[in-house]
Amino acid sequence: MNAPMAPFAKPWVANPDGYRVPYEVFTDQAYYDQEQEHIFRDETWSFVGLDAELPNKGDFKSTAIGDTPVIVTRDQTGQLHVFKNLCMHRGALLVRESRGNVKSFDCVYHQWSFDLTGALRGVPMRRGVRGEGGMSPAFDMANFGLDALRVEVMNGLIFASFSKSVEPLADYLGEGIVANIQRIFNRPIRIMGDYRQYIHGNWKLYAENTRDPYHGSLLHLFHSTFGLYRATQKGFTYMDPSNRHSLLKATASAAPTSASEDQEVYKNVRSYNTEFHLQDASVLAGRPEFEDRASLVINAIFPNLLIQQIANCLAVRQSVTHAPNAFEIVWTLFGYADDDEEMQMIRMKQSNLVGPAGLISMEDGEAIEIVQDAVIRDGKKTSVLAMGGVHAGSVDHMITEGPIIGFWENYARYLKLGDELKK
Amino acid sequence: MSSSSLLSSQSAISHKDKVAALAPDNFTWHGYSALETQWRVERLLSRYVACIDDDALEHWPEFFVAEGCRYEIITRENVERGMPLALVFCNSQGMLVDRIVSLREANIYPQRWYRHIVSNVLIQAVAEDHLEVHSHYVVLQTRRNGQTSIFSAGKYKDRIVFQNGELKFAEKRVVGDTHSIDTLLVSPI
Numbered sequence: 063m064n065a066p067m068a069p070f071a072k073p074w075v076a077n078p079d080g081y082r083v084p085y086e087v088f089t090d091q092a093y094y095d096q097e098q099e100h101i102f103r104d105e106t107w108s109f110v111g112l113d114a115e116l117p118n119k120g121d122f123k124s125t126a127i128g129d130t131p132v133i134v135t136r137d138q139t140g141q142l143h144v145f146k147n148l149c150m151h152r153g154a155l156l157v158r159e160s161r162g163n164v165k166s167f168d169c170v171y172h173q174w175s176f177d178l179t180g181a182l183r184g185v186p187m188r189r190g191v192r193g194e195g196g197m198s199p200a201f202d203m204a205n206f207g208l209d210a211l212r213v214e215v216m217n218g219l220i221f222a223s224f225s226k227s228v229e230p231l232a233d234y235l236g237e238g239i240v241a242n243i244q245r246i247f248n249r250p251i252r253i254m255g256d257y258r259q260y261i262h263g264n265w266k267l268y269a270e271n272t273r274d275p276y277h278g279s280l281l282h283l284f285h286s287t288f289g290l291y292r293a294t295q296k297g298f299t300y301m302d303p304s305n306r307h308s309l310l311k312a313t314a315s316a317a318p319t320s321a322s323e324d325q326e327v328y329k330n331v332r333s334y335n336t337e338f339h340l341q342d343a344s345v346l347a348g349r350p351e352f353e354d355r356a357s358l359v360i361n362a363i364f365p366n367l368l369i370q371q372i373a374n375c376l377a378v379r380q381s382v383t384h385a386p387n388a389f390e391i392v393w394t395l396f397g398y399a400d401d402d403e404e405m406q407m408i409r410m411k412q413s414n415l416v417g418p419a420g421l422i423s424m425e426d427g428e429a430i431e432i433v434q435d436a437v438i439r440d441g442k443k444t445s446v447l448a449m450g451g452v453h454a455g456s457v458d459h460m461i462t463e464g465p466i467i468g469f470w471e472n473y474a475r476y477l478k479l480g481d482e483l484k485k
Numbered sequence: 486m487s488s489s490s491l492l493s494s495q496s497a498i499s500h501k502d503k504v505a506a507l508a509p510d511n512f513t514w515h516g517y518s519a520l521e522t523q524w525r526v527e528r529l530l531s532r533y534v535a536c537i538d539d540d541a542l543e544h545w546p547e548f549f550v551a552e553g554c555r556y557e558i559i560t561r562e563n564v565e566r567g568m569p570l571a572l573v574f575c576n577s578q579g580m581l582v583d584r585i586v587s588l589r590e591a592n593i594y595p596q597r598w599y600r601h602i603v604s605n606v607l608i609q610a611v612a613e614d615h616l617e618v619h620s621h622y623v624v625l626q627t628r629r630n631g632q633t634s635i636f637s638a639g640k641y642k643d644r645i646v647f648q649n650g651e652l653k654f655a656e657k658r659v660v661g662d663t664h665s666i667d668t669l670l671v672s673p674i
């Protein structure tokens with residue numbers, strides 16, 4: 063695949079009445095295997111962590127790109143590295159913990175030892191024991207360093223790629239996405255902790271979900287139930303030039319809308335009322351901290367990252383795939399290192415809104431699983447993406463499915479699906 | 486690889502547990518003997534989990550003190566990293582009520598049934614105005630397909646006070662060994 067992006071034939075043709083995606087992409091092992099090779103292990107940048115997770119020399123964490131296990135570590139010079147978590151001897155997992163601090167990576171199986179730059183430093187009994195055995199004279203330790211990935215760090219976000227030829231990270235993301243990263247990661251952060259959410263569904267249903275401003279006020283009813291939401295609030299949908307990434311942004315300070323307009327918008331919605339009131343609205347109390355006063359920023363980055371700002375609730379969400387019908391979302395919530403105590407408490411309280419137990423986010427897990435369960439035997443049937451016109455691209459509203467179309471156009475391009483789909 | 490890195494991390498809770506002294510065999514607390522206190526604590530825990538499992542969630546906030554209670558569901562993973570992030574973090578009874586109203590009126594989640602098993606109830610410390618009580622819990626979850634799995638296993642770390650003749654939770658910290666949440670978490674634990 064060439065970078066920058068070459069124009070390509072759209073295999074899943076956008077008819078005037080909608081862009082259609084066959085459900086087999088969510089259930090078929092063949093697609094899953096192709097994604098691992100052509101998306102996660104090819105010309106993309108995957109998010110693997112925050113450098114604030116690895117503040118000290120020798121710190122490491124284990125994670126995965128797609129389903130390939132990798133190690134992220136900071137060496138003795140402070141440099142970050144990403145390696146396959148795979149011993150070069152006979153393939154054992156080199157790191158078996160989630161996190162820690164080490165001087166070297168020592169495989170437990172036969173104790174081959176690798177330094178933090180990935181170089182093989184020790185092979186027990188290499189010269190044999192009492193003249194017997196030992197490695198072949200042709201064996202050269204220099205040839206058995208760990209498989210290293212390309213690494214780029216942008217404002218503390220660590221990305222890695224298996225590809226030698228993928229464009230530099232800043233080009234891969236595009237200016238608008240880089241600007242959002244700079245906006246949120248504008249100073250040192252303090253990590254609050256992680257959530258892990260295991261979903262019995264396909265990871266791409268979450269890629270769709272996070273590129274879907276249409277569902278926000280319809281599936282997640284917390285705000286409307288408590289009389290807090292305005293679907294009529296101002297927002298926009300930005301896509302990078304390649305349409306791989308998207309940024310959904312809503313501002314709280316939009317022009318005030320009338321109650322009657324809200325009622326009109328919500329007249330077919332299950333739940334919009336003013337009967338219920340929060341007993342303790344401090345869960346929503348916050349401080350404006352961004353100049354644009356955006357109340358919601360959902361920034362999906364192809365293939366495995368989402369950066370969110372919901373009021374003062376800041377998080378990155380990393381997707382880790384397990385199978386066609388299983389993936390995990392690793393949420394890392396954070397504030398800034400200079401947050402005062404009140405601000406730390408504001409973020410703690412707002413964290414109730416998000417994550418697997420989030421008052422405004424838990425439904426996404428259910429939405430994904432009910433699609434996965436329903437489409438199991440209808441692989442040739444298709445979804446229809448038509449909201450907001452049948453095309454990807456930036457628009458100055460949020461009533462669109464364009465970002466999802468952008469995801470699928472790129473998906474098809476990475477998997478070279480042009481011919482296959484005509485079968 | 487040395488495992489010392491993991492042992493030396495700020496795992497305040499797990500280390501404290503290993504050495505925490507139990508309350509003495511004989512004490513009196515608000516006129517109750519040690520034996521009766523133990524019985525009242527266990528009854529409180531039994532009633533608490535019955536309230537959840539029997540879907541009487543509107544009464545769940547009443548197990549907590551009206552003023553300044555604290556309820557948290559946090560993973561052992563975050564606790565051992567010295568990080569505060571909780572899945573659920575409430576520091577007022579109003580927030581508990583809001584959780585239940587949201588569950589009833591707003592949230593969308595799969596049909597499922599919880600069954601809590603609580604055991605190993607140990608009164609760790611007795612103070613004039615409160616007890617520190619640790620216990621183990623398991624939550625079994627049965628989903629629509631009729632199959633039952635373990636949804637969460639962990640430890641309750643409770644601060645229990647005596648108020649108007651009743652035992653109430655001033656603080657309930659649910660520390661889950663289970664740090665990967667199966668789909669979503671909507672009910673209290």
Ligand code: FES
Nearest residue numbers: 149151152169172
């Ligand atoms: S497999 Fe790692 S040392 Fe043998």
Ligand SMILES: [Fe+2]
Nearest residue numbers: 271278423426
């Ligand atoms: Fe959502």
